[in-house]
Amino acid sequence: MSRFTELALAAALALSAGATLAAGKYEGIGRSATPAEVKAWDIDVRPDFTGLPPGSGSVDRGMEVWESKCASCHGTFGESNEVFTPIVGGTTKEDIEKGRVGAYIRGDAPQRTTLMKVATVSTLWDYIHRAMPWNAPKSLSADDTYAVLAYILNLGEIVPADYVLSDKNIAEVQKRMPNRNGMTTKHGLWDVKGKPDVKNVACMKNCKTQITLGSSLPDYARDAHGNLAEQNRVVGPVRGQKTGAAAAPAAKPHPALELMKKHGCSGCHGVGSKILGPAFRDVAQRYKDDKGAESGLAARIRNGGSGAWGDVPMPPQSQVSDADVSALVKWILSGSPEN
């Protein structure tokens, strides 16, 4: 919507607010947005520059902002391929004149940069303003957004080094965007009633005389995704293939876990969860400052007891050897490590 309409609407809303019930059709649900709320969130800029705030920024100022906030990811000249794909590169003076990027037509583009793709300069302004810098989105002022964009456009030789980009001249810059004539919406994948562009028929018998294997997976690609055996279920009709570097062996479980099973402790106690009796880690927590806990707990296991952790009594465990009782108690009081 135009700025004018928006302001007019906002004024109308301000007039009506409070005067009547909300105009919504579901009673008690939703409310009018205030003009300040709409202004705070409605930050989009369209290709016809609807929504573009007034302001300006020079290539020089843009370079300052770029070096402090953008270059670490995008490279000093917007050429970096380290973190994100390059912003600048691959466009020529001829492209700027024709509005078509020749590298696509010739098919010799090693990589597609932002300036090779984008047809609309508004897209760059909108995105920088709403989402950049990467770790502090929406922190650039309108003027600094113009400046950063001017710097990028200068790197692409779309504007000269002494250029000051503003809401007044951005439409002129649009006429120099290298891929401005490179987009089409004439296809069937947009409109609800769009028609497909590729056609197959459902042949059932003897459809092909020759089957050619056109491409198969190179070994390095097969091994690049870790061990496929570990990415499949351990039961069923198939197993995953063993690929990639061998995984580090799993840490050995603590021997006390085996004792816990062997003597049936796990019937009533969990390591971290209460079952009938308390969790071992809760026991360790309660007795962490009790110097006599070790002998006390050993006696409890041996003779049984009740009351300390609720009504369910702990039966005497006379079958457990002294060595095992001692190992279990030490392990429980040390917080029951898993390995």
Add this chain to the structure above:
Amino acid sequence: MSQPPVRPGRIRRAPEGFLTPEQIGEVAAGRRDFLRNAFVAATAVAAGTGVARAAEGDPAILTLPEHSTTLGRPVAERPYGTPSQYESGLKRRESPGLTRVAAASVSFAPLQGLFGIITPSGLHFERHHQGWHDIDPARHRLMVNGLVKEARVYTMDDLMRLPSVSRIHFIECGANTGMEWGNVAVPTVQYTHGMLSCSEFTGVPLSVLLDDCGIDMKRAKFVLAEGADGSSMTRTIPLDRALDDVLVAWGQNGEMLRPENGYPLRLVVPGIQGVSWVKWLRRIEVGDKPWAAKDEAIHYIDLLPDGTHRQYTSIQECKSVITTPSGGQTLLDRGFHNISGLAWSGRGKIKRVDVSTDGGRNWRTARLETPVLSKALTRFNIDWVWDGSPAILQSRAMDDTGYVQPNYAQLREVRGTRSIYHNNAIQSWKLAESGDVSNVQVY
């Protein structure tokens, strides 16, 4: 000593892990009795009671396991349930080298191990443009503005009081299978097709909200959806679609959306590529022209052979893939197998799926499992007896518009090989005599 002839289709790798390479060789040579002896020996060790007893049968039956002889664990020990420890291999994974920043990346759903059509919420694929947040729903707001009688604000309380609907729909990233446009690049169906999920979404139709705000039907042609995250991602949606079946959703598979999937509010745009399903949805603007946002003017554009880019390509056309057996897997043995897979179309319902086991020479029609819903995943199955000889498995879906999923040659003839998006070609899995399945392309 001469090598015995290798009989195809026998176990190549021992599933229980108790066979040595030499023993595997014997099995491959077809000496079945050897397998039984190995089984007996292994069971004797496992049971610890000697060969005589183990020969009576399977120790998994004869020796009662601990879970049959001890007390189990209490209710609510895990108040939000988690899968069995034995299922830990099936999880979302990144494809190494695909992206360089984890906050602007993709994780793929493990399609190779999923059943039916619903993706468990914790395994739903992820695509974030500037990282994800866990947003306090009490502070989340949705604004509708633009060409409406009144710009309005809704809280989650407001939205969840409105008449809601629940619908099952697939979501597929426009770049799903994008790595394979030029040639085979990744090993398993998780990485070839895993930017695909399907959930039951609950929410209010967008048309209800647009109506509530008094949309200007004379001038309105498009809506813009905008997220509340750092990227405040925006996408343009044509009005006829926005008024058709688009939902403003908070529910997913019976619970609230997961934070990675846009909690507490996201747009659901059935049949349309995932990037339009704006997460952490904060605003809908009604307008008369498209916006050419970053993710519709720089990314998600399809490069054609003549050097032009198609902009606003959105519909996910009819596609299918066999998930079992699939790349990177090994069949345990010859004999009966259930070939199973998924089919979907952004234009409507799946009408038919055909399966070939000979690289596309001959086809048989698979069973479609119910429910078969519009713009939802549909599960197909077909019986197959593998005789141990090499095979190439393919599936070919057809939707209720009559459109038939194309092969690579047909797709590339129109769209070339330089695109990233909307690759819906027929997938081929090569099955070797060893039982190993691998990713190939067939011309």
